Amino acid sequence: MELDRSTILNALAKAVIEMDTDAARKLAGEAIRLGVDPYMAIMDGLAKGMDKVNELYEEEEYFVPELLVCADAMYAGIEVLRAHMPKEDPHTRKKIVIGVMKGDTHDIGKNLVKIMLDNAGFEMHDMGRDVSYAKFVDTAGEIKADVVCLSTLMTTTMDGMQVVIEDLKKAGINSKVLIGGGPISPSFAKNIGADGYAKNAAEAVKVVKGVLQGISLNSVLFKDKRELVSIERNIGGKR
Amino acid sequence: MSLTEKERLLKALAGEAVDRPPVICPGGMMTMACREVMHSTGCCWPHAHRDPVQMATLSAAMRDEAGIENVGIPFCMTVEAEAWGGEVEDGDEFTEPCMANYPLKTVSDWRRLRPLDPKKDGRLPAIIECTRMLRERLPDTAVIGNLVGPLSLASSLIDAMQLYKALIKEPDETHRFMEFIIENSVSYGKELVKAGADVIVIADPSATGEILGPRMFGKFAVPYLNRMTDSIHSMNVPVIIHICGDANPVFEQLKELTAECISFDSAVNVKKAIDLLPGKRIMGNVSTILLQKGPEERIRTVSKRLLDAGVNILAPACGISSKTPVAHMRALTETAKRL
Numbered sequence: 001m002e003l004d005r006s007t008i009l010n011a012l013a014k015a016v017i018e019m020d021t022d023a024a025r026k027l028a029g030e031a032i033r034l035g036v037d038p039y040m041a042i043m044d045g046l047a048k049g050m051d052k053v054n055e056l057y058e059e060e061e062y063f064v065p066e067l068l069v070c071a072d073a074m075y076a077g078i079e080v081l082r083a084h085m086p087k088e089d090p091h092t093r094k095k096i097v098i099g100v101m102k103g104d105t106h107d108i109g110k111n112l113v114k115i116m117l118d119n120a121g122f123e124m125h126d127m128g129r130d131v132s133y134a135k136f137v138d139t140a141g142e143i144k145a146d147v148v149c150l151s152t153l154m155t156t157t158m159d160g161m162q163v164v165i166e167d168l169k170k171a172g173i174n175s176k177v178l179i180g181g182g183p184i185s186p187s188f189a190k191n192i193g194a195d196g197y198a199k200n201a202a203e204a205v206k207v208v209k210g211v212l213q214g215i216s217l218n219s220v221l222f223k224d225k226r227e228l229v230s231i232e233r234n235i236g237g238k239r
Numbered sequence: 240m241s242l243t244e245k246e247r248l249l250k251a252l253a254g255e256a257v258d259r260p261p262v263i264c265p266g267g268m269m270t271m272a273c274r275e276v277m278h279s280t281g282c283c284w285p286h287a288h289r290d291p292v293q294m295a296t297l298s299a300a301m302r303d304e305a306g307i308e309n310v311g312i313p314f315c316m317t318v319e320a321e322a323w324g325g326e327v328e329d330g331d332e333f334t335e336p337c338m339a340n341y342p343l344k345t346v347s348d349w350r351r352l353r354p355l356d357p358k359k360d361g362r363l364p365a366i367i368e369c370t371r372m373l374r375e376r377l378p379d380t381a382v383i384g385n386l387v388g389p390l391s392l393a394s395s396l397i398d399a400m401q402l403y404k405a406l407i408k409e410p411d412e413t414h415r416f417m418e419f420i421i422e423n424s425v426s427y428g429k430e431l432v433k434a435g436a437d438v439i440v441i442a443d444p445s446a447t448g449e450i451l452g453p454r455m456f457g458k459f460a461v462p463y464l465n466r467m468t469d470s471i472h473s474m475n476v477p478v479i480i481h482i483c484g485d486a487n488p489v490f491e492q493l494k495e496l497t498a499e500c501i502s503f504d505s506a507v508n509v510k511k512a513i514d515l516l517p518g519k520r521i522m523g524n525v526s527t528i529l530l531q532k533g534p535e536e537r538i539r540t541v542s543k544r545l546l547d548a549g550v551n552i553l554a555p556a557c558g559i560s561s562k563t564p565v566a567h568m569r570a571l572t573e574t575a576k577r578l
Contacts, residue, residue, distance in 0.1 A: 019407060060488055063452030065403040072404065103334030108399050108450070130328070130337065155527050156334060156560045182484065183528060 005036055009045040016049030016074045017056075019066065024073040028080035038081040046077045047119065064108065071115050094212060097140050097175070098149040099127030101160045106153035109181055112201035113149060120205045122147075133160060137167045145175040147208055150194075152181040162192035176211045180204065243379035244308040245437060251551050252438065252477040252499050252520060260546060262553040262575035263522075264568075266298065266311025267385025268442035269481060269502075270558035274332050275565045276300045284561065285329035288314060288336055289362060291369035298369075299376060305565050306572030309438075310373045311383035313366055316442065319387050319424060320395035322361030323352055333561050343397040346405040349416040352396075355423040357430040367434045374435025384436030386428050388443020388480075389420050389463040390451075396420075399445060406455050413459065421463050425470040432474045439471045440479045441498070447484035456489045461496060468498045479522060482507075483557065490515050505556035510548045522552035525571055530555055531563045535570040542574035 008031050015023035024046065031041040053070040056062040062070070098114050100107045107129040118124045125143060127135055140148050148168065150161050158181070165177050176195040179188075189197035196211045198204035242250065248261045264271035277283040280300045282293035298310040315336040317327045326339040343349060357363045373382045387395065393416060394402050405413045428439055446460040468478045481502040486493065493501060493516060502522035503512055512521045525541055545553060553575045559568070 060452065063455065063488075064450045065406045065455055066452075068400060068404050069407045103330060103337065105337045105339075106399075108403070111400055130339075155531065155557065156562075159562075 004034055008034060008036060009041065009048070012041060012045030012077060013049030013052065015077065016046055016070050017052050019069040019073055021069075021073045021076045024077035025080055028077040032081070032084050038084045041081050042078055046074045046081075050074050050119070064112075067112065071112075074119070093121065093123040094146040095123045095125065095143050096147045096149060096208070097125045097127060097136060097143070097145045099131035099136060099151070100129035101150060101152040101154075101157040101164075102130055102132050103157040103160070104152045104154045105129045106181075107151070109153065109201070110149075110151040113151065113180065113198070113204045116201045116205050117149075117208060120209075122208070133164050133167055136164050137171055137173065140168060140175045141171055141173045145173075146212060147178055148175045149178045149180070149204070149208075151179070152183070155183045158183055158188070161194070165193050178204065178208060178211060245379050245381040248309060248381045248552070249437065249477065252479070254499070254520060259578040260551055260553050260575055261308050262306070262572045263309040263381075263383070264301070264305075264307045264311060264555055264559065265309065265383045265385060265438075265440040265442075265479065265481070265502075267313060267383075267440055268316040268387070268391075268444060268558055269311075269385075269440070269555065270314045270335055270561075271301050271307060271311050272297055272314050272561055273301065273305065273559070273563050273565050273568065274561040276304050277332060277561070279304070284314065284332050285336065288329060289365065291365045291372060294365075294369045295372040295376065298373065301568075302377070302380060305568035306576065307568065308572070309381045309383050310377060311385065311440070312369050312373070313362070313385065316385075316387045316391065316444075317395065318362050318366055319355070319392050319427065322355050322363050322427075323396060325395060335558070335561075338395050341395070341397050345401065346393075346397060346409055346413050346416045348397070349419050352419070355427060357427045363427055363430075367430050370431050370434040370436050381437040382435055383438045383440055384428065384431035384434075386424050386431075386439060386441045386467065388441050388446055388460075389417050389424065389467065390446040390460055391443045392420050392424060393417065394445040402445075403450070406451075406459055410458075417459065417463050421467050425467055428467065428471055429474060432471065432476050436476065438477050438479060440481060440502070441467055442481040442483070444481075444483035447482065447504075448487060448489035449485040451489070453489050453492055457492045457495075461492050465495070465497045468496070472497070479552075481522075486512075493519075500552065502552075502554060503556070509545055509550050513549050520551035521549075522554050523550060524554070524556035527555050527557045527559050527563070530567050530571065531560045533564070533567050533570075535567060538567055538570040539574050542571050546575065546578060 012027050100110050178196040179194045180198045186197045196207045198207040247257050250257050282297040287293040287297050298312050317336045321327045324342045327336050328339040329336050471478050478498040479500040480498045483504050485506040500520035503524045505524050505526040
């Protein structure tokens with residue numbers, strides 16, 4: 001039984017790494033049949049595979065297309081497993097509003113960040129792309145968002161981020177604001193008063209967790225690899 | 240050597256000796272319009288996107304006022320996708336037109352698309368007409384025609400996430416989709432050339448090295464970019480390909496491009512590009528954020544550094560923001576002209 005369990009967890013991870021959606025679905029069913037805890041099948045199987053995928057992505061072995069198809073395989077497995085999991089208490093999950101700035105329809109980066117944050121257990125409210133400033137502010141206020149994530153790929157729309165940050169303040173909403181996207185730099189994030197900046201989707205999860213724990217702006221914003229690892233260690237136990 | 244702007248650009252692209260590198264701003268995805276000039280000419284976005292007379296006036300005025308050595312239209316990258324039935328939001332003075340929805344849900348839906356008719360569909364006739372007007376008005380200045388690169392055009396017709404997944408999950412059908420796209424782009428491109436375009440720029444921002452990686456870039460970007468290039472070359476017109484973002488992962492693949500000139504985003508070191516791509520003309524790559532924010536002195540320094548590094552054509556690294564002050568653009572163009 002123990003052997004079967006570790007074999008199936010490894011196989012789940014492998015299905016994700018190898019972009020095999022059918023295998024992920026089939027193996028998830030098999031895991032349930034073997035009595036594997038669905039949560040464990042996700043965390044130690046599928047998500048572990050996705051961790052490896054992120055490593056491959058950072059090493060430039062995989063790129064965005066591979067990342068997307070791996071994520072699909074992971075989701076196919078999660079869908080099967082979710083049906084066997086106790087419902088999570090909606091009150092304990094942190095809420096995140098995410099969207100692409102007005103005037104910009106490039107949403108790949110935003111979608112990746114959303115997938116990663118969703119997978120990390122956050123309640124995601126996806127506003128889509130070309131989102132008006134007011135819609136960000138109104139939604140953040142309505143749902144009492146813990147974090148607002150703003151994304152843009154275009155230099156022409158990045159200035160709007162500052163408008164959203166200021167409007168949130170004016171409306172008395174104290175959601176943390178995380179920004180990212182092609183033209184965004186840590187110094188730009190700092191200048192417009194954002195609480196955090198993430199370079200890519202994998203980093204976004206670390207930065208959001210850091211920001212929510214009140215880790216100082218500097219260590220979240222101006223990290224090098226080493227600092228990131230330490231942030232990760234801080235939050236690692238609380239997954 | 241006394242060269243007209245047009246002669247200088249064409250010679251530079253052909254790899255012939257020139258008195259100094261030209262300084263251009265191609266249009267299309269690499270949009271070239273400043274709000275200041277919209278106001279001085281009365282040809283403002285969003286109206287100018289749909290009116291060939293206003294479009295021509297605005298582009299020509301950018302040449303006159305900012306010292307850019309070409310005219311280039313349109314000011315967005317939605318023309319082809321709109322002609323295929325995609326819905327476009329026209330934006331405002333600051334925001335360029337963008338796709339409001341995608342006509343296709345899956346890659347195999349391309350079979351529902353009709354071949355484009357450059358004389359009838361969407362804004363294609365207006366852009367062709369505008370090209371003709373500019374050609375007549377400015378005989379000594381290069382008119383640049385712009386085509387959306389094959390993967391970017393595909394990702395204007397279908398959600399990019401679906402497209403990227405299809406590269407892996409449905410490679411054969413995606414190849415057929417790409418075939419269909421380039422056949423139609425080329426037939427539009429040929430009309431632009433017939434109307435007087437001296438140079439064609441193909442910008443493919445959805446096909447960046449950092450998104451696709453070398454394998455997919457080699458399979459789905461290079462062959463189609465080359466087939467478009469070869470068709471334009473068959474009309475004796477040079478081609479510039481603009482690669483967005485960080486091109487470092489795909490330098491090996493870029494060597495296979497048949498276009499004579501490659502334009503890079505600010506993430507790429509021009510000196511490195513020149514070293515790694517012998518036989519290619521390199522264009523670039525003054526940060527558009529720098530161009531917008533200034534100061535002018537820094538724009539001059541960066542432009543000078545690029546010229547010293549041996550860039551063949553000086554240009555912004557991407558489309559400029561319409562908030563960019565004309566004086567900043569002049570700092571760029573005057574640095575090239577002072578050489």
